[in-house]
Amino acid sequence: MAECVNDSDAEGRISYGDYVVLKRGDVFKSVQVENKKKVVFEKQWFFLDNAVGQLYGTRFEIEAGGSLKLKAAKHSGDSLDSKEAGQDNRHIVDDGRSQKLSRDDIETLKEQGLKGQEIVQQLIDNSTTFKDKTEFAQEKYIKKKKKKYESDITILKPSTRLLAMMYHGREPGKICHLRYDTLAQILTLGNIHAGSKIIVFETCAGLVLGSVMERMGGYGSVIQMYPGGGPTRAGMESFGFPSHFHETLHEFPLCKVNALLAGTLDLSEKDADSQATGSGNGRSESSQETSGVSEEKNSEHQSMEVSVDPQEEMRRAERERLREQRMEEKRKKLASAAALLEGRNADGLVIASRFHPCPVLMGLLKFVAPSRPFVVYCQYREPLIECYTKLREQGGAISLRLTDSWLRHYQVLPNRTHPVLLMSGGGGYLLSGTTVAADAAKARNQHKSEEPVASFVPESVSKVL
Amino acid sequence: MSFVEYSEIIQEGDVVIIFLGHESMMPIKVQSGAQTQTRYGVIRHSSDLIGQRFGSKVTCSKGGWVYVLHPTPELWTVNLPHRTQILYTTDIANITLLLELKPGSVVCESGTGSGSLSHSILRTVAPTGHLHTVEFHAQRAEKAVQEFKEHKVSHLVTVRNLDVCKDGFGITGIADAVFLDIPSPWEAITHAKSAMKRKGGRLCSFSPCIEQVQRTCEALLDHGFEEICTLEVLLRVHDVRTVTLPLPDFGPEEDSADSSQVASDLSQDEVPNIGNTSVICRTATPPREMAGHTGYLTFATKPRD
Numbered sequence: 047m048a049e050c051v052n053d054s055d056a057e058g059r060i061s062y063g064d065y066v067v068l069k070r071g072d073v074f075k076s077v078q079v080e081n082k083k084k085v086v087f088e089k090q091w092f093f094l095d096n097a098v099g100q101l102y103g104t105r106f107e108i109e110a111g112g113s114l115k116l117k118a119a120k121h122s123g124d125s126l127d128s129k130e131a132g133q134d135n136r137h138i139v140d141d142g143r144s145q146k147l148s149r150d151d152i153e154t155l156k157e158q159g160l161k162g163q164e165i166v167q168q169l170i171d172n173s174t175t176f177k178d179k180t181e182f183a184q185e186k187y188i189k190k191k192k193k194k195y196e197s198d199i200t201i202l203k204p205s206t207r208l209l210a211m212m213y214h215g216r217e218p219g220k221i222c223h224l225r226y227d228t229l230a231q232i233l234t235l236g237n238i239h240a241g242s243k244i245i246v247f248e249t250c251a252g253l254v255l256g257s258v259m260e261r262m263g264g265y266g267s268v269i270q271m272y273p274g275g276g277p278t279r280a281g282m283e284s285f286g287f288p289s290h291f292h293e294t295l296h297e298f299p300l301c302k303v304n305a306l307l308a309g310t311l312d313l314s315e316k317d318a319d320s321q322a323t324g325s326g327n328g329r330s331e332s333s334q335e336t337s338g339v340s341e342e343k344n345s346e347h348q349s350m351e352v353s354v355d356p357q358e359e360m361r362r363a364e365r366e367r368l369r370e371q372r373m374e375e376k377r378k379k380l381a382s383a384a385a386l387l388e389g390r391n392a393d394g395l396v397i398a399s400r401f402h403p404c405p406v407l408m409g410l411l412k413f414v415a416p417s418r419p420f421v422v423y424c425q426y427r428e429p430l431i432e433c434y435t436k437l438r439e440q441g442g443a444i445s446l447r448l449t450d451s452w453l454r455h456y457q458v459l460p461n462r463t464h465p466v467l468l469m470s471g472g473g474g475y476l477l478s479g480t481t482v483a484a485d486a487a488k489a490r491n492q493h494k495s496e497e498p499v500a501s502f503v504p505e506s507v508s509k510v511l
Numbered sequence: 512m513s514f515v516e517y518s519e520i521i522q523e524g525d526v527v528i529i530f531l532g533h534e535s536m537m538p539i540k541v542q543s544g545a546q547t548q549t550r551y552g553v554i555r556h557s558s559d560l561i562g563q564r565f566g567s568k569v570t571c572s573k574g575g576w577v578y579v580l581h582p583t584p585e586l587w588t589v590n591l592p593h594r595t596q597i598l599y600t601t602d603i604a605n606i607t608l609l610l611e612l613k614p615g616s617v618v619c620e621s622g623t624g625s626g627s628l629s630h631s632i633l634r635t636v637a638p639t640g641h642l643h644t645v646e647f648h649a650q651r652a653e654k655a656v657q658e659f660k661e662h663k664v665s666h667l668v669t670v671r672n673l674d675v676c677k678d679g680f681g682i683t684g685i686a687d688a689v690f691l692d693i694p695s696p697w698e699a700i701t702h703a704k705s706a707m708k709r710k711g712g713r714l715c716s717f718s719p720c721i722e723q724v725q726r727t728c729e730a731l732l733d734h735g736f737e738e739i740c741t742l743e744v745l746l747r748v749h750d751v752r753t754v755t756l757p758l759p760d761f762g763p764e765e766d767s768a769d770s771s772q773v774a775s776d777l778s779q780d781e782v783p784n785i786g787n788t789s790v791i792c793r794t795a796t797p798p799r800e801m802a803g804h805t806g807y808l809t810f811a812t813k814p815r816d
Contacts, residue, residue, distance in 0.1 A: 234600060234607055240637055263613055263614025263615060265638070418581075448750075
């Protein structure tokens, strides 16, 4: 079977250091596989060591003690008997007493080592009303109990799909409540593809950055603009990109944008680097720098009187050298990012942050070539209305559209098909458009911003899709 | 120019999109010596297009002007000649994300139709991926081949004139993702499964009718697919506009309190009042009608064999 050889197994196996996504039902969590590290997920704790060497997509059981065990192959037709069933619920009284097993009883069963499926069977056997339920109600009951007591987890390779769903389900605040279908629109409307040069400004924990990088596949370049100290990339790390992807990633501080636009960016500025890092290293470096300086002064002082410890001298010289090296690297990074930006020929711009989008958009659009798409996400509508209005006034952009995405899931079962009961209320708003050569006539577009005469244009219905 | 790679300058043979104004665009094939008529006058390809930068303004013979845009799959979707009902960007975006498409992905698609989704897939899987697309209508299959060639993406796609339900996709064991937009997708599930890699993959089926969805979900379950999930997604457009709302006149106030108090209570930050008789609001409203349904999207995962 020659095809098997193509499925490079090495790539398919879990290793130490890998970023993975744990899945239980519809709940996801991103973790890194580390030696003997305790992982907590869905009220259970366990170690991932036994998963190393296994294939991605494998299902595991959690044994007492927290070790993972490969789940035996699925038996088709789970032997949960339902021989008897009722016709409807007219005689079923919900008095809360139909389950004979108490909470303690169930705990005892768990301690005895009973598997999830066995516990569910026990619950069925000890339910006085189960046989009276309709077949559909029995199925629903079993599904509910399985979800609660079967604790299998699956280990998956990270992807935008999984991470976007995870963040939206677990920590939407961290991603400005960006729902995954809205993220889908961003990536497609932005024409994010391999080989382009994309500017990203986001405060979505790195999720948006990572998803852009995934769609670029390691080709082209991404310039992450960042406010304040340094770029947030935690979410991006969760994608587990191969190391060469990181070479396509650049960063540039917002506080230097004006200098870059004016052509006055000084790449040899020393203090720029301690601003530009913002990482723990950066700060301790600058404090080392000052302490180094004061040390020097002191030792100069001292050397007049007492000879300095040669060991100390060596260590200090080494620290100096490393610090210089790091600063040189940062200068190089700043220079390379600046070089990518100053041509003002980026292929796209993606903004998704808690900052007011208007100034961000107006500032960063200057770096984008003509005839390229841009997409701005905002949790709220009004700031995007402002952006729209400003762009209309200023020109340089066409096909402006303010949209949001409506999403609904369905339960599809024989004779039980209907939309799912709970629905997402909203997933944020997008403003998208295309840049054009800067000299834009306002005349053609200005009247659009006023209330038009009410009219129905049929072809716009299909264009809206 | 290509649909999978940007370029800066317009060249002979390029397909470009002419932007004429609000929601009015048209694609043209650039040929030296050729001319294109627009409502603003004639565009002469040799002088007005070839050698110009994408995104520039072109003045037409009657004095009006247009913009020339670099083609993208999204622009193509709203400008392509329809041979069948097509998929629009909203659905395409979700399909792309939920099928986990990216550079290098190998994708199977049926039916090719008018190539709307195809162009989007090609853009996403380039430069190292591939699209195997199956179309049972001979002329449509031929037209697709032609278009892919004109758009300089032939190296990334293979078009096969087959019936996917009977013959499958023409390949086995190499697809990361399969997409079905056919009348009876449940008949193609077996072939979809065998087209996918052993290690697993993602599947999506698009159907306008719920009965189709039900039969497809049943087939997916029977074939051992997991994470079966059906959803629908719609785009809502917000028309940004400035509206003027008149204020009521309740007559002069008895307390000699300023009647302009009412107006200043209502006024928004930077928005000026027109005297005290109305307030200007910058807001956005929904259009009178909107697309209410395109189709249901059913996704599933094929687990490792």
